[in-house]
Amino acid sequence: xxxxxxxxxxxxxxxxxxxxxxxxxxxLEVATQLGITEALLIERLxxxxxxxxxxxxxxxxxxxxxxxxxxxxxxxxxxxxxxxxCGRVIGALDYVSHAYHRPRSPPDWPYxxxxxxxxxDRDTVLQKVAEIAALLxxxxxSHEVLFSRRIxxxxxxxx
Amino acid sequence: MAETAxxxxxxxxxxxxxxxxxxxxxxxxxxxxxxxxxxxxDLLNRLKRLQENGLMTRFGPLYHAERLGGGxxxxxxxxxxxxxxxxxxxxxxxxxxxxxYERDHLLNMWFVLATEAPQRIAEVVQExxxxxxxxxxxxxxxxxxxxxxxFTL
Numbered sequence: 001x002x003x004x005x006x007x008x009x010x011x012x013x014x015x016x017x018x019x020x021x022x023x024x025x026x027x028l029e030v031a032t033q034l035g036i037t038e039a040l041l042i043e044r045l046x047x048x049x050x051x052x053x054x055x056x057x058x059x060x061x062x063x064x065x066x067x068x069x070x071x072x073x074x075x076x077x078x079x080x081x082x083x084x085x086c087g088r089v090i091g092a093l094d095y096v097s098h099a100y101h102r103p104r105s106p107p108d109w110p111y112x113x114x115x116x117x118x119x120x121d122r123d124t125v126l127q128k129v130a131e132i133a134a135l136l137x138x139x140x141x142s143h144e145v146l147f148s149r150r151i152x153x154x155x156x157x158x159x
Numbered sequence: 160m161a162e163t164a165x166x167x168x169x170x171x172x173x174x175x176x177x178x179x180x181x182x183x184x185x186x187x188x189x190x191x192x193x194x195x196x197x198x199x200x201d202l203l204n205r206l207k208r209l210q211e212n213g214l215m216t217r218f219g220p221l222y223h224a225e226r227l228g229g230g231x232x233x234x235x236x237x238x239x240x241x242x243x244x245x246x247x248x249x250x251x252x253x254x255x256x257x258x259x260y261e262r263d264h265l266l267n268m269w270f271v272l273a274t275e276a277p278q279r280i281a282e283v284v285q286e287x288x289x290x291x292x293x294x295x296x297x298x299x300x301x302x303x304x305x306x307x308x309x310f311t312l
Contacts, residue, residue, distance in 0.1 A: 005227050013227070019219040022206050024188060024199055038185065045183045045220065053226045055305075059177035059206075060217040066174075066312065067163050073262070073269075084302065091304030094311060099304040102233065105296040109235075109266065146262040146269075153251045153259035153270070 005053065008036070012044055020057075068118045070125040072145040074132065075111035077104075082139050083113055089135055090115045095128050110142065122147060163312065165212065169197060170205055171312040177218075230277035232299040234284060235266040236291070243267075246291055255283050266296065 005013070011034055020026040031041040048054045063071070078086045083101050090113070091099040099115040115132070119125045129145050166174075173195050182190045189199040197205070209215040224231050238246045243261075250256055250270055259270035272280055284295045 013220075013222060016220050017222060019217045022203055022210070022218065024203065025185060026187065027183070027185070042183050042185075048220075049183065051226065053223055055221045055223050056179070057181040057183065057220045058179060058218070059174060059181075059209075059215055060221065061174055061178065062214055062216045065212075065214050087302065087304035100300045101302040101304075102298040102300055105235070105298060109296060114233075144264070146264045146266075148260045148262050149267075150261040151258070152247050152261055152268070153256055155257055 009044055009048060009053075012041065012048075063118060067120055070119045070121040070123070070147075072117050072122070072125040072129065072147050074115045074117050074129050074143060074145045076113040076115070076132075076136065076143045077110040077141040078113050078136070078139055079141070080112070086136055086139055087113055090132060093128075093132070095119060096132075111144070117145070163214075166214075166312065169195070169201075170209070173197070173202065173205060174209070174214075175311055181218075224273055228275075228277075230272070230274040230280040230299075232272045232280050232284075232297055234270050234272055234298065235296045236268045236287075236293050237266050238268050238293060242291075246293065249291055250287060253283055253287070255279065 012030075015030050015034055021029045023029055025038070027041050027045070028038040031038045034041070045054065045057070049057070076086070076090075087099050087101055090096055095118055097116045097118055099113065102112060102114055104110055104112050117125050117128050117132075119128055125147075126145065129143070133140060133143060173191075176195060177191065181187055184190055186199070188202050192199050192202040195202065206215065206218060210218070236246065236250075246268065247259070250259055250268065253272075255272050255274045257271045257273045259268065261267055262269050272283055274280055274283065280297070280299070284297045288295045
């Protein structure tokens with residue numbers, strides 16, 4: 001198994017994955033805690049961001065508390081040669097947070113493109129899904145929206 | 160939407176802007192604040208308030224799990240109503256299950272597997288299938304069309 005992340009980076013990841021301290025010099029505080037210099041921490045974070053190990057640094061909103069209460073997983077059956085093109089169209093919409101190409105699961109799951117659609121309520125989400133259907137037109141053979149009923153477990157990713 | 164009523168224009172601007180990125184530098188809040196027209200202290204106080212009010216889940220680096228060498232997949236099962244609690248307990252007992260949601264569909268249980276070793280995904284899928292007698296559909300991502308979260312206020 002490949003181990004692209006060295007042990008200092010692992011320590012940096014575990015010290016920061018729950019968030020940065022909200023102080024004027026957050027990187028200095030984390031560095032001090034790890035027993036390294038602020039300059040070294042900044043260098044490693046920049047390197048990890050460049051490699052894509054860090055997607056970005058910033059604010060993760062609680063979208064539910066901010067009023068985005070309707071969250072639907074829309075799923076689409078797209079001919080394989082068109083998935084990438086359609087994924088880009090859907091991924092560029094400002095009410096879609098993630099869009100993924102995934103394998104179908106025959107016989108009863110023909111969908112190969114998944115997109116999380118967000119809005120203030122279910123009706124808005126359904127309207128937005130209809131907008132996507134209109135954009136994709138004949139490229140989409142069928143689609144559905146799955147709303148969540150209940151969270152059964154949520155621990156977050158532990159890296 | 161009562162919580163958003165607590166937000167003024169500067170709060171909304173910083174929520175929109177800081178979802179896109181944050182500097183890696185010695186005084187990053189001062190730097191970001193300049194762009195937003197806020198002092199370092201004002202920006203920090205606003206972020207603390209957002210955290211206290213539960214409007215912000217987290218502030219910091221968002222890591223890309225697969226680039227760290229681990230496995231990640233989305234799985235689904237069609238669980239009969241009368242076995243739902245039993246199967247929830249079984250699935251949730253795996254530490255590799257990060258989130259699990261009930262959804263309104265024939266495939267009514269959807270969970271994310273995150274494992275340190277990529278090959279562990281297939282093992283967990285097979286184990287849960289065997290122990291439950293219900294096929295676990297394994298739908299790992301093939302390609303991502305990710306443009307970032309944009310909850311614009």
